[in-house]
Every structure is written in C-alpha cells, then in structure tokens.
Amino acid sequence: MTIQTTTHLNFRGDARAALEFYQSVFGGHTVINTYADFGMPAELPGADKVVFGLVAAENGFRVMGYDIPGQSEGSIAGGGSTRRENNTTITDQALFVSIGCDSLDELQGYWDALSIGAIVVEPLAASAWSAGFGMLTDRFGVTWSVSVTAANTAE
Known part of the structure; x- marks a missing residue:
C-alpha cells in the first residue's frame, strides 16, 4: 500500500x-x-x-x-511572515512547503524561478545538513523551504 x-x-x-x-x-x-x-x-x-x-x-x-469563497485578493490564508533573526527562523505562519532535490543544480533552477518577486528568508547555500538549503516567501505569501536531499549531501 x-x-x-x-x-x-x-x-x-x-x-x-x-x-x-x-x-x-x-x-x-x-x-x-x-x-x-x-x-x-x-x-x-x-x-x-x-x-x-x-x-x-x-x-x-x-x-x-x-x-476561499468571498475572500478578495491577498496573500494565502493563514499567511503571516517568516524572517531570520539572530540565526533563528521566526515565523507566525502555519506551514511551509518543503521540496527536496537530488542535486544542487536542479534545486538552483527551482530556486531561481521561485525567487522572482519573492522575499528571501535564507539564501540558497550549503548548510550543516545539506549541500544546498534556502528559504523564501513567494509573491503569493507561501514560504518554501528547499534543500538538496540528505542522501546526496556526502557526494
């Protein structure tokens, strides 16, 4: 199943x-x-x-x-903001959308496209847990957490 x-x-x-x-x-x-x-x-x-x-x-x-019926133009329902402060992610959003890719090259392409009109919370770069990690809030108010999958970080 x-x-x-x-x-x-x-x-x-x-x-x-x-x-x-x-x-x-x-x-x-x-x-x-x-x-x-x-x-x-x-x-x-x-x-x-x-x-x-x-x-x-x-x-x-x-x-x-x-x-949502009757709602007017605006950001995603349950929106809010996400930002970095003192090396910590601060948010009042209910969720993030997370994507993982096998390679940094593939992830970079999605990042570049998603970042058009977005607010970058954390630039795409190597991190302690991934060969590439980044976070942004797109122009629709959706926050994306993107990373190279853990299985490929040792390559």
Missing part, C-alpha cells in the same frame, strides 16, 4: 495565478475548475474563482489550490 500527500493551499483570490506560476516553475500540467464549472451562476461574484486546482508533474511535484 502506498500513500501520497499533497499540499493544499487556500488563497484569497490568487489561486489561479499561483497555480499557473507553480506550473511554470515545476512543469507538469494544471487542472483548474471554477465555482461556475460546478454550477454557480456565472454572473455571480466569485464564479470565476478556483474551487479545485492542481499542479502535477512527472518529477513528483504536486500542489493543490483553492480560492
């Missing part, structure tokens, strides 16, 4: 833009269904917002997104 977990992010009106951005970063395909697709009259406010969204790539990347 196998199990798969997929991060499901709740947005305040930006789910479509975020999912399209993540697909441009990680590849794969995007599925976006709106409230109108599921029966909400198209003339009602919010009918064009995302009720079900998914990005799935052959490299294993998966993320889902949703627009």
Whole structure:
C-alpha cells in the first residue's frame, strides 16, 4: 500500500495565478475548475474563482489550490511572515512547503524561478545538513523551504 500527500493551499483570490506560476516553475500540467464549472451562476461574484486546482508533474511535484469563497485578493490564508533573526527562523505562519532535490543544480533552477518577486528568508547555500538549503516567501505569501536531499549531501 502506498500513500501520497499533497499540499493544499487556500488563497484569497490568487489561486489561479499561483497555480499557473507553480506550473511554470515545476512543469507538469494544471487542472483548474471554477465555482461556475460546478454550477454557480456565472454572473455571480466569485464564479470565476478556483474551487479545485492542481499542479502535477512527472518529477513528483504536486500542489493543490483553492480560492476561499468571498475572500478578495491577498496573500494565502493563514499567511503571516517568516524572517531570520539572530540565526533563528521566526515565523507566525502555519506551514511551509518543503521540496527536496537530488542535486544542487536542479534545486538552483527551482530556486531561481521561485525567487522572482519573492522575499528571501535564507539564501540558497550549503548548510550543516545539506549541500544546498534556502528559504523564501513567494509573491503569493507561501514560504518554501528547499534543500538538496540528505542522501546526496556526502557526494
């Protein structure tokens, strides 16, 4: 038996833009269904917002997104901020999205794409536990923790 977990992010009106951005970063395909697709009259406010969204790539990347009904443009629900202070990560966010890659070269490509319009919390660099680790909060308010997988740090 196998199990798969997929991060499901709740947005305040930006789910479509975020999912399209993540697909441009990680590849794969995007599925976006709106409230109108599921029966909400198209003339009602919010009918064009995302009720079900998914990005799935052959490299294993998966993320889902949703627009909270009645919420306006803004950062991810439950957002907040994350910063470094005195060599410590300080956050009031409920979660981070973590990705791991086999090589620093592969990770660097994702980092470069995710960092467009982002706030870098910790630059991508070697750390005590990884050949490459970094943290940023993207333009949608999602904080990403990225690293080269532990199995390959000794190479």
